[in-house]
Amino acid sequence: MGIEKQLLQNPDIFPSEEVLANALGKVYSVFDDFERLLSADEYALNFEWRHYKDGGWLCKAAYKKKTIFWLSIWEGYFQLGFFFLPRHLDDIEALEMDKNNFETEKEWGKMIPFIFKIRDNKPFEDLFKLVEYKKRAK
Numbered sequence: 001m002g003i004e005k006q007l008l009q010n011p012d013i014f015p016s017e018e019v020l021a022n023a024l025g026k027v028y029s030v031f032d033d034f035e036r037l038l039s040a041d042e043y044a045l046n047f048e049w050r051h052y053k054d055g056g057w058l059c060k061a062a063y064k065k066k067t068i069f070w071l072s073i074w075e076g077y078f079q080l081g082f083f084f085l086p087r088h089l090d091d092i093e094a095l096e097m098d099k100n101n102f103e104t105e106k107e108w109g110k111m112i113p114f115i116f117k118i119r120d121n122k123p124f125e126d127l128f129k130l131v132e133y134k135k136r137a138k
Contacts, residue, residue, distance in 0.1 A: 004074055004075065005074065005075045006055075006056055006072055006073070006074050007023045007056070007073045007074060007075060008023060008056050008057035008072075008073045009056040009057070011051040011053075014049065014057075015049050015057050015059070015073070020073065023073050024073060024077075024078065025076075027076065027077055027078065027118070027119055027120075030078075030118060030119070030120055030121055031078050031118070033121060034078075034118065034121070034124065034127075035047060037124070037128075038061065038128075038131065043063075043128070043131055043132075043135075044063060045061045045062065045063055045068060045131070046061070046062050046063075047059050047060075047061055047071075048060050048062065055072070056072070057072075057073070058070050058071065058072050059071040059072070063134075063135045066134075066135065068082070068131055068134045068135065069081060069082045069083075069131070069134070070083075074117070076119065077117045077118055077119045078117075078118050079115060079116065079117050079118070080115070080116040080118065080127065081113050081114070081115050082113070082114040082115075082116075082130055082134060083108065083111040083112070083113050083114075084111065084112050084114065084134075084137070085110060085111060085112070086110075086112060088133075088137055089112065091133065091137070092114075092130070092133065095126075095129050095130070095133060096129070097126040097129055097130070098123070098126055101116060101122070101123035101126045101127075102114050102115060102116045102123070102126070103115045103117075114130070
């Protein structure tokens with residue numbers, strides 16, 4: 001597989017529905033379902049897009065004032081990054097999740113990133129468990 005490319009770099013082009021649909025292609029319907037489910041009352045997440053010079057357009061998904069994950073758009077998928085402190089790892093390990101649905105990366109400062117590359121809705125159940133955990137984690 002070639003080098004993966006993050007899309008939506010132009011600060012002048014806001015990631016509207018049309019821009020996201022064009023960027024994601026067939027994965028857009030998965031993204032749309034994902035955003036719709038997490039925006040609903042059960043999860044009540046707010047999605048806020050901002051452009052960053054060093055990261056292009058990123059979407060912060062927040063519950064009230066708490067950041068739950070960061071979302072970015074890539075060729076053929078969208079990526080979610082959850083960041084946890086080391087003290088959360090035992091709790092996360094105890095969640096019944098398919099560990100093949102995400103990657104952990106080296107620590108980023110004091111935080112440990114959990115990265116999901118979403119191409120279909122298979123990892124939704126695990127993602128929703130992690131969202132619920134992150135909402136209540138201290």
